[in-house]
Amino acid sequence: MAQYIELRNLEGEMSEFRRRVAVAGVFVLVLFAVLLGRFFWLQVVQHDYYLTQAEANRISLVPVVPNRGLILDRHGAVLAHNYTAYTLEIDPARAGDLEATIDALAGIIEIAPRDRRRFKRLLDESRQLSAIPIRTRLSDEEIARFAANRFRFPGVEINARLFRRYPNGTLASHVVGYIGRINKKDVERLEEDGLIANYRGSEHIGKTGLEQTYERELHGITGMAQVEVDSGGRAIRTLSRTPPVSGNNLRLHLDLRLQQAAEQAFGGRRGALVTIEPSTGGVLAFVSMPGFDPNLFIDGIDPQTWSELNTHPDRPMVNRALHGQYPPGSTYKPFMALAALELGRRTPQYSINDPGFFMLPGSSHQYRDWKPGGHGSVNMHQSIVISCDTYYYQLAFEMGIDAIAGFMRHFGFGARTGIDLAGEAIGINPSPEWKQRRFRQKWFTGDTISVSIGQGYNITTLLQLANATAIVANRGTVYRPHLVNSIQDATTQAHRPVLAEAVRRLDFRSQNWDIVHRAMVDVNMPGGTGHRAFAGAAYTVGGKTGTSQVIAIRQGQKYDASKIDERHRDHALYVAYAPADEPRIALAVLLENAGGGGANAAPLARSVIDFYLLGTPVRPVDAEAAATAPARHAPRG
Numbered sequence: 001m002a003q004y005i006e007l008r009n010l011e012g013e014m015s016e017f018r019r020r021v022a023v024a025g026v027f028v029l030v031l032f033a034v035l036l037g038r039f040f041w042l043q044v045v046q047h048d049y050y051l052t053q054a055e056a057n058r059i060s061l062v063p064v065v066p067n068r069g070l071i072l073d074r075h076g077a078v079l080a081h082n083y084t085a086y087t088l089e090i091d092p093a094r095a096g097d098l099e100a101t102i103d104a105l106a107g108i109i110e111i112a113p114r115d116r117r118r119f120k121r122l123l124d125e126s127r128q129l130s131a132i133p134i135r136t137r138l139s140d141e142e143i144a145r146f147a148a149n150r151f152r153f154p155g156v157e158i159n160a161r162l163f164r165r166y167p168n169g170t171l172a173s174h175v176v177g178y179i180g181r182i183n184k185k186d187v188e189r190l191e192e193d194g195l196i197a198n199y200r201g202s203e204h205i206g207k208t209g210l211e212q213t214y215e216r217e218l219h220g221i222t223g224m225a226q227v228e229v230d231s232g233g234r235a236i237r238t239l240s241r242t243p244p245v246s247g248n249n250l251r252l253h254l255d256l257r258l259q260q261a262a263e264q265a266f267g268g269r270r271g272a273l274v275t276i277e278p279s280t281g282g283v284l285a286f287v288s289m290p291g292f293d294p295n296l297f298i299d300g301i302d303p304q305t306w307s308e309l310n311t312h313p314d315r316p317m318v319n320r321a322l323h324g325q326y327p328p329g330s331t332y333k334p335f336m337a338l339a340a341l342e343l344g345r346r347t348p349q350y351s352i353n354d355p356g357f358f359m360l361p362g363s364s365h366q367y368r369d370w371k372p373g374g375h376g377s378v379n380m381h382q383s384i385v386i387s388c389d390t391y392y393y394q395l396a397f398e399m400g401i402d403a404i405a406g407f408m409r410h411f412g413f414g415a416r417t418g419i420d421l422a423g424e425a426i427g428i429n430p431s432p433e434w435k436q437r438r439f440r441q442k443w444f445t446g447d448t449i450s451v452s453i454g455q456g457y458n459i460t461t462l463l464q465l466a467n468a469t470a471i472v473a474n475r476g477t478v479y480r481p482h483l484v485n486s487i488q489d490a491t492t493q494a495h496r497p498v499l500a501e502a503v504r505r506l507d508f509r510s511q512n513w514d515i516v517h518r519a520m521v522d523v524n525m526p527g528g529t530g531h532r533a534f535a536g537a538a539y540t541v542g543g544k545t546g547t548s549q550v551i552a553i554r555q556g557q558k559y560d561a562s563k564i565d566e567r568h569r570d571h572a573l574y575v576a577y578a579p580a581d582e583p584r585i586a587l588a589v590l591l592e593n594a595g596g597g598g599a600n601a602a603p604l605a606r607s608v609i610d611f612y613l614l615g616t617p618v619r620p621v622d623a624e625a626a627a628t629a630p631a632r633h634a635p636r637g
Contacts, residue, residue: 059239062227063201065162066220067490069247071176071210073256074485079176080211082162086138088146089131092123094155101153102134108145111135117302122181131157136299164204164298170291172259174319175252175421175483177209178294180301198222207297210250210483213420217487220247246490253282253485261611262287265604267620270592272320274466275608278583280500281470281479283419284612285587288320313567321462323425326590328465329546329597330387330529330637331575332454334472334516336395337380339407341512345399348515351379358393360445367393367449370547370637384519385528387545387637389453396452401443404451405431410506411468412478413460418503419481427464430457455549465575466588472520473542473577473586475513476506517542521580524602529637530574533602539613540580543605545597545637546573569593574601578609585612597637 071080088109095101102119105111115135122132135142143158150156164179182190182205190196190205199205200222206212223244228237262273266289273287292309301309309317318324340346356374357366369375369389375382383391396404409415414429428434430451432443450456467481480503486495520542524534529545548571551564572594577586587605594600610616 059226059228062225064223064225064241064244065201065203066222066244067162067246068164068179068204068220069218069488069490070249071218072249072251073254073259074252075255075257076251077256078167079172079252079256080164080166083165084160085136085163086143086158087133087161088135088138088142089133089157089159090119091131091155091157095153096155098123101156105134105146105153105156108149109135109138109142114302114304117304118300121303122300131159133161133299136161136163161203166294168256168260169293169295171263172254172256172286173209173291173294174288174321175209175254175259175286176294177211177213178207178297179204179211180207180297204298208423209294209421210252212422214250214484214487217250218247220490221245248490249488250484251486251488251495252483253277253280253284254286254483255284255612258608258612259285259287261618262608263289263291265607265618265620266591269594270314270320271590271594272324272462273587273589273604273608274321274462275585275587275612276466276470276481278470278473278577278586281467281481282485282500283481283483284585285608286321286483288318288322288324290314290316292316319421319423320590320592322419322421323423323461324590325425325427325459325461326571326573327456327458327548328454328460329548329571329573330389330454331465331544331546331573331588331597332452332458333384333387333392333637334520334544335408335411335413335468336392336404336452337384337519338472338508338512338516339404340380340395340399341515342508343399343403343407345403346380346395348380351377352391352394354378354388354390356390358390358397358449360397360449363446365446367446380515381519381522384516384544385522385525387523387529392452393449396448397445401431401448401451404448405429410478411471412464413468415464417463417467417481419463420483424463425461427461428457428459454546462588462590465573466586469575469577469588470586471506472513472516473583475510476508478503478506517580520544524576529598530602533574533598533606537606537610539578539609541576541578541609542580542583543574543576543602545602546575547571547595547597547637548573550593566593570595572597572600574598574605576602576605576609578613585609 068082070078072078088105090098090101092098102111102116111134119132119134138158146158166176166178181203182199186205187196190199198219198221202222206215206218211218221244223242225241226239228239258275262285266287269289271289273285275284276282277284296305354369354374354376356369356372359366370387374390375386375388378388378391382388408429414427416424416426430447435441435443435447435457447456451458463481471478480501482498484498486497488495521540522528523543523545524530524541530543534541550570551568570593572591573589574597575588577583587608589601589605591601591604607618611618
């Protein structure tokens, strides 16, 4: 059997092998070249970029929120300050299922239904990527329980936060206002004003009152800290820190003791009171009753509590001294008398015979005086002292509305005073032009008659009325009312005074001021409408009582408060300044639906003035008896 021998071409195979090895070698060299090139690109060319990225992962820039400035009264009593507490916060972007997370948290930390409602509201209003508190002011035990279970709750942290506190609760709440969580509208406003950078890390902003007006002074300047963090984002150590600058402190004209005395004097009644220092325009007390507790708003008020405050029949959220608008009633008469003197429409000696009513020529309608049967012969002095309506009906008929409206602008009626609180109402200084704009109707002479005694279209705020009274008290200097006396720099502790601003000077004749002053003093003497309230006072006081109608009474019908719903009864008003020769305080007070000003508002004013001038403890006013009297036998003014 033949044998075949396979002959191999060893030389050819070796040549093919060498070729393949060379190709592979070149391929490997190319790969190494690409790899080395990439290394060079990343580590040399892009070194700075990736170093920055690495540092950003390792180091976090954390804003440091400044301490908010304090609010103090004129004696240094604290109206608003700060404290630190721990809060349990949820980051919605990291927490996943929020309901499940909250339910699980409730198993280790008490979370009330109110907390859940507040969280939902804050979630709806919150800025994007903002941690939202579910519980505030945690106890040490609650902090320890969460720390032991922290691994179960991604996106949930405990943080130390600064909280605002209003130690006096409802006292002066409408003056101080409150802070609240920053919402989307606040962010938009801060961006428009170019202030958003200074609010990084801040969760709260002033919403009302002085907290809102002086937000830029109170907030301070945000600091910054470089913090080294681990892979989970938890801080390890602080590398550097730019400290924040605390907000400035506000020192007020307001006297907290007087404010408290005035609020106590209301005895739970609805109303408002404003007291002003006539020589400076500084506001000594600013009362709106009832008030509210501003501490409710700091964490974010829950919808149920918010609804209760807004639907309460006594409207505690309404700042009656600033926003409330009321007919001034007979407190308007001294200004009418001064207008008549200055415009030459009356002399002090001119008298009328008051039969108890006034009738327009050619009309059968009677404009009644508060006193049936009238006052007989009445001159200007007596018209103020006994509050004769008929005197002013006739005066207004002869003066005309244009003269009245033009003169009343001097005292700020129908214009904002410019006080350092936002939202001031403007009131109404009625005129034919105003009525045409408002109602598209012509002005009638009968409208003028009602205006003359502070009724009809005549509407004012308590602040305007108090400021006008202060102008009378100081004989013509119009100051801009202001609550803040000075601003204390947080760094230097130096005080920057808020100077009294004289807006204008009313250069009326001195004898005309004297005539009105003497009459206002005699209002509180025997025979005057306020004499009972100020009997035995250790000082002289100039004042004027007032009663303003809430609903009209038909001609021939008698006013009977006992047959009228309480909310429809007359308002009681009183304006005053004291001591009459060198006034240190001017005020306006209103008691809603309380009846006659002499019987109800004047005693309240007496208590407040006694406290301020003499230190006498106040007595809460009891207006109910006079307000429900079956018939009015006392002056309406």
